[in-house]
Amino acid sequence: MSDPLTFDPINEAARQWRKHWGAATAPPMAAVTSIMRAHQIVMARLDEVLRPHDLRFPRYEALMLLYYSRTGSLPLGKMGVRLQVHPTSVTSLIDRLEKTGYVTRGAHPTDRRTTLATITDEGRSVAEQATHELNAIKFGTLPLTRKQLAGLTETLRAVRLDASDYHAG
């Protein structure tokens, strides 16, 4: 973090790839590395806003899912499907949301295997406040135009579809 670079590390990597493995190998590598780095940058910006609310982005996403739900409750399994994370990740997220009092765990009325997560009043309040703050910084997408954002979402949708994020229904 000390010395800022005087060159683009991804351009430099692309140069190495072209040299060692052929020109066709550079674009995929560069795109992937760019996604990794963009993820890191945006996450850091979001977490900076969320930290004062005792949240990080993954927990914020989980909280918003409950916030938008009809009853304020969802089975953990459904949350995992919607958030596209492993069941153990949901357990972990709800554990922490419960500790801060933003969510409570409850029993499912008919299926005793199922656990329901329910957003609390405090959780709703924090969700709204955090969302206002995130919207105010445009979710950390700082230099991008509306058109660039749309293009990004559209391109990445192809990747998500290919990975069977969902099937057109």
Place this chain on the structure above:
Amino acid sequence: MSDPLTFDPINEAARQWRKHWGAATAPPMAAVTSIMRAHQIVMARLDEVLRPHDLRFPRYEALMLLYYSRTGSLPLGKMGVRLQVHPTSVTSLIDRLEKTGYVTRGAHPTDRRTTLATITDEGRSVAEQATHELNAIKFGTLPLTRKQLAGLTETLRAVRLDASDYHAG
């Protein structure tokens, strides 16, 4: 993971955002969520290839940095700057690369504060093999065309520049 979704979770989230916080808030949120998910998808694909080599993507990146270096050695600090990660992450990555014998730690000839990481012959061999395999699957960028990859890299470069990834030199 059980039920595949029959709708696009990001489209659904965008709908909620438009409804609750106004139309302008949806594109940034959708783009950010897309980046998060794309990161997750691509990382999973890369790790699947790397796992048999006792590597994950972050360690692969570190190994390649050493592979391309003139002498096969770099100070840990320089690696952190190039990889754009916290010094503690470098310590962690080198720890594991050392355990698998792909890298060794050594002393800096003149500065006793500095630790040099050096790639081993086995490390070089694994680096080449893994790179061939990653190139063969186009780094997990499956459905994207060359043009889409270039556009992605270009758009995200703006984000990186804004975050002071490097300054034009």
Place this chain on the structure above:
DNA sequence: ATCCGGTAGTCGGATGTCCAACTATCGGAT
């Protein structure tokens, strides 16, 4: 009525990332 494959959630372990704090060392200013 029982058995048994599938489902829901959790636990333990590995990986990676960051932050705060600490040790050791360097190198310029006094």
Place this chain on the structure above:
DNA sequence: ATCCGATAGTTGGACATCCGACTACCGGAT
């Protein structure tokens, strides 16, 4: 020549993610 801020790396802790394994439970088939 010494002091002192800056630098290099590590350690400990928090968070998030996955995988494999496990318990508890559901529900249809025999």
